[in-house]
Amino acid sequence: MAGLATTLGSGAMTNSMSEVIRSKVVLLIGSNATWNHPVFGSMLKQAVRRHGTKLIVCDPRRIGLVDSADIWLQHRNGSDVALLSGLGHIILREGWADTEYIEKRTEGFEEYRKSMEWFTPERVEELTGVSQDLLFEAARLYARGGRGAIYYCMGITQHTHGVDNVKACANLALITGNIGYEGGGVNPLRGQSNVQGACDVGCLPNVFTGYQPVTTPEVQKKFSDHWKCPPTEVKPGMTATAMVPASGESIKALYIMGENPMVSDPNLNHAEASLKKLDLLVVQDIFLTETARMADVVLPAAAFAEKYGTVTNTERRVQFTNKAFDPPGEARPDHEIIAEVAARLGAEGFPRTAEALWKELTDLTPQYAGMTWERLRDHGLQWPCPTPDHPGTPVLHKDKFSIGRAKLTPMEYRAPAEEPDEAYPLRLSTGRLLQHYHTGSMTRRARVLDYLVPGGHVEIAWADAARMSIRTGDKVRVTTRRGSIVTTAEVGDRVDEGSLFVPFHFHEAAANRLTNDALDPVAKIPEYKVCAARIERIAE
Numbered sequence: 001m002a003g004l005a006t007t008l009g010s011g012a013m014t015n016s017m018s019e020v021i022r023s024k025v026v027l028l029i030g031s032n033a034t035w036n037h038p039v040f041g042s043m044l045k046q047a048v049r050r051h052g053t054k055l056i057v058c059d060p061r062r063i064g065l066v067d068s069a070d071i072w073l074q075h076r077n078g079s080d081v082a083l084l085s086g087l088g089h090i091i092l093r094e095g096w097a098d099t100e101y102i103e104k105r106t107e108g109f110e111e112y113r114k115s116m117e118w119f120t121p122e123r124v125e126e127l128t129g130v131s132q133d134l135l136f137e138a139a140r141l142y143a144r145g146g147r148g149a150i151y152y153c154m155g156i157t158q159h160t161h162g163v164d165n166v167k168a169c170a171n172l173a174l175i176t177g178n179i180g181y182e183g184g185g186v187n188p189l190r191g192q193s194n195v196q197g198a199c200d201v202g203c204l205p206n207v208f209t210g211y212q213p214v215t216t217p218e219v220q221k222k223f224s225d226h227w228k229c230p231p232t233e234v235k236p237g238m239t240a241t242a243m244v245p246a247s248g249e250s251i252k253a254l255y256i257m258g259e260n261p262m263v264s265d266p267n268l269n270h271a272e273a274s275l276k277k278l279d280l281l282v283v284q285d286i287f288l289t290e291t292a293r294m295a296d297v298v299l300p301a302a303a304f305a306e307k308y309g310t311v312t313n314t315e316r317r318v319q320f321t322n323k324a325f326d327p328p329g330e331a332r333p334d335h336e337i338i339a340e341v342a343a344r345l346g347a348e349g350f351p352r353t354a355e356a357l358w359k360e361l362t363d364l365t366p367q368y369a370g371m372t373w374e375r376l377r378d379h380g381l382q383w384p385c386p387t388p389d390h391p392g393t394p395v396l397h398k399d400k401f402s403i404g405r406a407k408l409t410p411m412e413y414r415a416p417a418e419e420p421d422e423a424y425p426l427r428l429s430t431g432r433l434l435q436h437y438h439t440g441s442m443t444r445r446a447r448v449l450d451y452l453v454p455g456g457h458v459e460i461a462w463a464d465a466a467r468m469s470i471r472t473g474d475k476v477r478v479t480t481r482r483g484s485i486v487t488t489a490e491v492g493d494r495v496d497e498g499s500l501f502v503p504f505h506f507h508e509a510a511a512n513r514l515t516n517d518a519l520d521p522v523a524k525i526p527e528y529k530v531c532a533a534r535i536e537r538i539a540e
Contacts, residue, residue: 026056030157032063076427102175150187245270267512268512317380371481417518
């Protein structure tokens with residue numbers, strides 16, 4: 001089992017969702033949980049209302065959970081490192097840190113402590129817009145209120161400093177001794193179904209299954225022996241955010257599965273131009289998406305209820321999925337399509353059944369080794385589950401970190417890649433609605449959901465709208481340095497003055513024609529969550 005850094009890097013929760021009722025304090029940042037994770041969002045509301053859990057919400061928008069919160073930190077979009085480090089500064093200054101835990105289970109404290117000196121309450125107030133008094137109250141509640149859990153989502157990861165944001169969360173949990181205990185931890189809420197499973201089984205460019213580095217010779221030998229192929233020098237592959245811009249240049253053909261970059265990729269005008277340069281585009285999907293319409297070849301895939309397999313959810317729980325229906329027409333399960341393509345490319349003995357694929361995974365992946373196909377048919381199991389008699393692991397890092405001591409990381413503040421200026425005076429963010437999911441490929445085909453929200457909009461604050469004579473329902477043009485869209489204004493108090501919010505589900509008003517494709521230097525995640533923009537009313 002990997003240590004804390006690898007666990008958080010994989011996006012895996014250290015704890016279980018059901019434990020939220022045992023948390024004394026929850027700090028929620030970068031997650032509109034009742035819209036984007038409504039099952040967990042309901043658990044969180046229940047914890048507050050029925051079990052006395054104290055809730056700190058950190059969000060630039062007035063999300064629904066603000067009404068359930070004890071403290072709302074409405075920080076400026078893109079200032080997360082400053083906010084979290086400001087809390088750390090106060091906790092250290094006031095002597096609220098768990099010194100015994102720090103000495104026993106962490107390293108690098110002195111370097112971390114020195115870096116926190118920069119994040120004074122005065123400076124953090126200037127950077128975030130959060131008052132010093134409110135910052136102090138939040139720090140005291142999280143550090144002194146009992147067992148504390150941090151939950152976050154893509155609101156803090158989709159930034160050019162997203163990795164720093166996650167490290168800042170880990171720092172805060174470590175200095176208060178909140179990792180390795182029920183009701184505590186650092187808990188990322190994954191953005192899509194089975195994203196955790198995809199990462200676990202090697203759908204990242206630098207690792208094999210179970211986050212085993214492709215560059216480690218013994219790992220290379222382990223996989224080459226199993227696959228009966230000669231060991232060769234293996235290098236990390238390209239990320240999706242690197243492959244699309246390289247299309248038509250170093251990449252001549254692209255095979256896209258279950259992804260709709262023609263709605264979901266940042267700087268969409270550039271992404272579209274790149275995809276059009278390809279010699280061959282293959283799309284494998286359950287619907288004819290905006291991306292599939294551009295494809296030279298479309299391979300019809302089966303939906304989740306039309307195949308056997310497993311999903312791994314955000315709390316590392318692996319669950320068996322039964323087939324309920326036969327796929328329609330020529331649609332086939334993804335693994336069958338891949339196996340057939342592999343066979344035609346000359347790969348012999350490629351696994352062709354879900355059972356065979358699972359056996360290969362458990363043979364090669366320590367975290368999954370004890371999860372037999374038979375066990376999963378009865379109930380889900382949380383990794384690591386190393387042996388057939390192991391019960392699974394609801395809480396990670398209980399007694400120790402497998403790397404020894406968890407490393408506290410010194411922090412530096414970096415502003416977003418793009419700040420407002422005279423030409424683009426507003427901060428734009430993007431995200432999801434309760435009624436729709438991701439690029440709308442499924443939910444916009446659901447008549448009830450599409451009836452409830454048939455099109456896009458832009459949220460704008462009362463003060464900004466009044467200054468520009470914009471009213472709810474007006475047609476407006478939102479523009480950034482990468483493009484513009486025409487959509488409908490929704491005036492209110494959900495966003496703060498100087499901010500805009502556009503949901504990204506709607507191809508006809510695609511938010512990602514506006515977003516910045518600047519990347520986090522480590523994770524290569526685009527900065528979807530903040531860029532400079534302007535808005536203007538379109539005359540009738």
